[in-house]
Amino acid sequence: MNPNSEFSAELALPPLSVYVHLPWCVRKCPYCDFNSHEARGDIPDDRYVAALLADLENDLPRVWGRPVHSVFFGGGTPSLFSAAAIGRIIDGLRSRLNLVPGAEITLEANPGTVEHDCFEAYRDAGINRVSLGAQSFDDEALRRIGRIHGASEIDRAVESLHRAGLANFNLDLMFGLPGQTVAAAVEDVDRALAHDPAHVSHYQLTLEPNTAFHARPPRLPGESACWAMQEQAADRLQAAGFGQYEISAWARSGAECRHNLNYWRYGDYLGIGAGAHGKVTLPAEGVVMRGSKQRHPRAYLEALDTGRWLAETRAVPAAERVFEFFLNQLRLRDGVRATDFGPRTGLPWSAAEEAVEAAIGKGLLEWSGQRLIPTGTGWRFVNETQALFLPGDPA
Ligand code: SF4
Structure with missing residues (x-):
């Protein structure tokens, strides 16, 4: 079908999600270009939770009454925050927003930062989906990309997820790692599948500007090897019953990430936290607004006193x-x-x-x-x- 002018050209409210950015990590990975900062000393979690809720209050007038379908805690390493702190944030979101029953609430977790019983506590705090940054099951490959965990920590974290009944979890896997062979990349997929995840994100390592790897590039597998990794991984994932619903995202039927789908389909999202980006549609004004918050955690926390949460805002x-x-x-x-x-x-x-x-x-x-x-x-x-x-x- 070739559509035409019968399609409406009136702005209407799309579904709304909330992204919460928690910006600290144990150590900066050399390939990472996210807004993440090495935690030196204790994280100021109480102050940061207070900042997140004040930031949210500031955003509320733009989204009054709108149902919220998903919340995503990303980072950084959100699992550096205790379950109690995550619970306070979720309670704060629930009391200020119309979080629909059954809303998807995802926590990104690093296998190197989660204790044995942690996932039960996160589940009790309201988390119902976890995205685990496994990246690889090869200890040497993990060391080369500067990860703080080894394969045994991934195994333990997944056991803990299953024990907590958090079956709706994603494993992040990267391929095209320094020195990686096609067989090793496929082995990673097999080991991931053996853990029975609901979702697998499978993406290629790229050298992004402003990263340590960009400044001193490691030797990476060639294009044809990476293509073979992708093809063979696809065969394995398909054979295991996963559907590829996005270039890098595979899921069992019904376990597609609702938060990311809303983002990819040009839905709206509030972004709270240091450097978080948001997009909000305002039909009455006829505009789609984008904005981002103070990027550095220090500047973001200062906004508790100054009220200057926004670093930038503009109509698209x-x-x-x-x-x-x-x-x-x-x-x-x-x-x-x-x-x-x-x-x-x-x-x-x-x-x-x-x-x-x-x-x-x-x-x-x-x-x-x-x-x-x-x-x-x-x-x-x-x-x-x-x-x-x-x-x-x-x-
Ligand atoms: S753990 Fe994730 S967010 Fe933190 S530095 Fe590594 S890749 Fe970046």
Whole structure:
């Protein structure tokens, strides 16, 4: 189907999520470009929890009454915060927001920071999904990428998850690690699957600017080896009953990450915490707002006294809204929901038409009902498809 002007171009409220950023780590990994900071001494957890709730209060007028479908504690290493501190944050969210029953509440955890009984306490605090940063089961590979844990800590953490009844957990795995062979990368997937996760994130190590690895690049496997790792991992995951719903994300049916899906489908999210980004649609004003909070934990904590939580806020211009709408949906196996375009961008379909036609013309996208899905080629070359939607580069 080729849609047209019958699609609404009126902004409407998309689902709302909340992202909570906890910025400290035991040690900075050499490949990491996240807003994470080595914890020197004790984390000021009481003050930080107070800051998060004050930050949230400041954001509330923009989202009054809206149901919240998911909460994600990311970092940094959120599992450096005690279950009691996480519980205080969740209670604070519940008392200020309309958190729907059964909302997905995810905690990112580092296998090197969780004690044996911890997951039961996090579960009791309200966590119902855990994303465990395993990365690899090869101790030497973990050492080379600067992780603070070994394979035995992952095994213990997963046992603890199962004991706590937290079956809805993700294992993060990286491939293309320094010195890694294809067989070793596949072995990582097999060991992950042996732990019976509900979800596996499988992504390639990349050298990002402003990281230690970027300054002193390690020797990484070549392109064809990485492609073989990806293909063989896909075979293993498929055979184990996992579906690839996003380029790097695999899940058992029904265990797809609701929080990430909302983000990828251009939903709204409040971002609270140091450097957290947010996106909020304001239909009455006809704008989509983006903002980010004070980035450094010190500056963020100072906002408790100054009230200056925001580092930046702006209305997203029309051409960027087109790009943003397509950017992440093009990474989804079930593609782009064309009927969402108008309500989520406030723009007529004609604003996207030229780029869409170019992508179809190049054999990268095709229509399936009211969705645009990547073809086999489009799935392999997502970056090329995304580039067609860049502002000012329609074809
Ligand atoms: S544990 Fe995660 S957030 Fe912390 S430095 Fe390593 S990759 Fe970055």
